[in-house]
Amino acid sequence: MQRFRFLGFIIVVFCAIISWSIAIAQPNPQPPLWQVYQRSLKSAKYVDLTHTITPTIPVWAGFGKPKFSATIAPTTGKAYTYSADGFEATHYDLPTDQLGTQLDPPAHWNPDYPAIDELPPTFAVRPLVVIPIQEQVARDPNYAIQVRDILKWERQHGQIPEGSVVFVRSDWSKEWPNPELATRTQFPGVSLDALQFLHLKRKILFHGHEPLDTDSTPTLEGEAWLLRNGYTQAEGVANLDRVPETGALVTIGYPKFQGGLGGYARYIAICPPDWRYGVSVGQLPEAPLAKAAKPLHWDRQLGVRVR
Template identity: 70%
Template sequence: MSLPRVLAAACLLPLALAPVADAAESPGLWSVYETALKGAKYVDLTHTITPDIPVWSGFASATFSPATAGSDIEGYARKGDTYTYATHGFEATEYTLRTDQLGTQLDPPAHWAPEYPGIDELPPTYAVRPLVVISIVEQLKADDNYALQVSDIEAWERAHGTIREGSVVFVRSDWSKRWPDPALAKLTRFPGVSLDALKFLHEQRHILFHGHEPLDTDSTPTLEGEDWLMHHGYAQAEGVANLDQVPEVGALVAIGYPKFGGGLGGYARYVAICPPDWPHGVSIGPDDAPLPKSDKPLHYDSKAGMRVR
């Protein structure tokens, strides 16, 4: 059975027990790991969050700083002390995130429609889904404001077959190749997804959600696509990256995001799980644990506003 067929039929569980050598004798879903996931290629589709990534001008930028003691700890630290490896044996970081609409995201419908779920109310069934990638790179050569059309979806289906119910559909535009250029947040013309295409994907193909590389769904004055999605109970992914490194069909996507109570946006991580013979990505290997040691320790750089090597 192929990788997508095995995993699309299974609800993967985060099992943290020792692997079983013989997949045929593996209990439950451990055989899925042995026969499919263990040899797969993994491609990260997520931008790194830093203090200077593009963000809508209506929001303030994030700041990172060394964490300090919030109270006196007798014999250990005084309130306001900066934690250091030398003095305390560890360091930590204080993140001031002034919006949940930052970087690679998962927008729950409550972002626009409070009667629908927030980020903490999304079901755990979002964890792993079949991944569809539809490219509009060629169309953008003639029109930098091009939006995915129903005709593009139909052309993809003629080549690859009908999009499966419950899939995640990412629209490749290569817009993310300019990341983290701050000018990206100011563009009024950028790749989009048309309202008709969104309606087709959800009402005709019954996908889970779609995703795009820019930070907005479309460039219409009212953001009509995002408005329709949110007010009909659909989520969406924004700020997705590296779609040029995954196949148009046959991969899966693992979806993770923090569970903020009442959250209206999510700092998300998307990882494409590709067939073993795919030329991009990394495989499970001995460097996964323990993780490799670097000869350049992390340290806080005040100019960069974050820890760097």
Template identity: 65%
Template sequence: MKSIATLSLVLLGASLALVLKPLLWLHPPAAPGLWSVYDATFRSAKYVDLTHTITPQIPVWEGFGPPAFSPAIAGRDIPGFIRKGERFTYEKHGFEAMRYALSTDQLGTQLDPPAHWAPEYPAIDELPATYAIRPLVVIDISQQVQADYGYSLQVSDIARFEQHYGRIPAGSVVFVRSDWSKDWPDPALATRHPFPGVSLAALKFLHLERHILFHGHEPLDTDATPTLEGESWLMHHGYAQAEGVANLDKVPPVGALVAIGFPKLGGGTGGYARYIAICPPDWKYGVSSSQIAEAPLPRSDKPLVFDASAGMRVRK
């Protein structure tokens, strides 16, 4: 029996070593807390920006004016340094800064808090800190939209998606791919009607049956109904939503995460948002940290200068 016990122990040891090795690789002892997760997953992940660049030329809903950018000027005299109203320059003052006149918070890629329509619900700065990173679901209706530009996401599209990819997880962010954003930044997008939408029934299903965190779409409105019934229902029931989302053809339908960022403007009714998809390392699109210069950042041959005709800083 001694030899049986010995052999069993040897086999047990070998099988434990075999199975423990990947566990140790996932959790090297030197990385405390969530750093091990970063090392195992995020260091080699592929990052895809889902955000439009905000410029004075982007499409904005016709009721609001466009934003205006200009170089920052001195708000007061600082003796021996600058006079009130004078522009800060790299040459004289060592730095430059920007001044923004933003006619609306409904600009570019957005995160609408419900206070945009319903003042009894949270403003942008009242959203909880847990709105930071989430599972990302991308439902593709671009084929339906090619056949009918005014198509809206239906509950049947969600059912078909779940048949292929499994149940949409609670707490996830669900973005609807329509390819509307392929024409961005054509100013005509601001008035093009109809446009691809998300039906009220689909929004109710996603929130009431699947308990998602929020949905997002490529156009600047949720649907083309006269009363904007989808956005109205969301906001008046305490739900946020994303608008003006981009690059949804560059992320997988399931398995990616989305990092959610926006400035914390007190009492704000809209969010100038940043959405970045974090995709598995073997995903075909996006960049990973190891592929690019991050710190220091790359130097350009063309300096950034304020161009009055573009109304913004450009490289030339």
């Protein structure tokens, strides 16, 4: 009897060793979000929807132009240089937080609602909807998207997802960075009815447009309704002709200035792998990044570093 008990013990130990060996040979599967990255995001096409901020960027005259300069060491009164200090830095004189591609928090118009640093982190990634009105704008430069344009889009693509970001493509940004863009009183807009439909009926996170204002009405009625009621919006969005109308995601990044009433934002569209525009992970050097053909240097005439 003892012989059989010992044999049973040996079998149990042997099975345990075999199970442990199999576990070592087959490591735990990747966490679910890592699998999402490997299956979908790694091979996706990435398209930048953001204008570069420069000293000559189009901006409302009431704010004034930004100015760039080399950072000065307070102890010496001289600019940091690669040769003397091993690094350089830039001083930015930005007269407003309403420059270029932006994210407008509602505190821009209403102090009772969140500033840029108070927006929730859940804004980071959302489904992206792009509704085109460039054909209407070609006929009427002051055209504002209407509810009928949204319903037409939905008949083709299905209902706009709740919590998504809706960008309105007008191709207005194709003239960027022409300084005259900021002075025009007629430009593609988003009608108040369309904004209320998107937020109250479709419950989107926010909308975005290419011009630097929501609409060209005398009171900016669309922008006023949005920001005074706790909604955000994107302005100065670019390259909407290079993303699909449906099926993409958008990532949203912006600096976290305390009490900020506007945000220098960066929007990146994550498009399907077979999309004809954009770049995928691995197509360009990333770590380390590739050396440029020419080094950066300060251009006194332009007031900015160039290659």
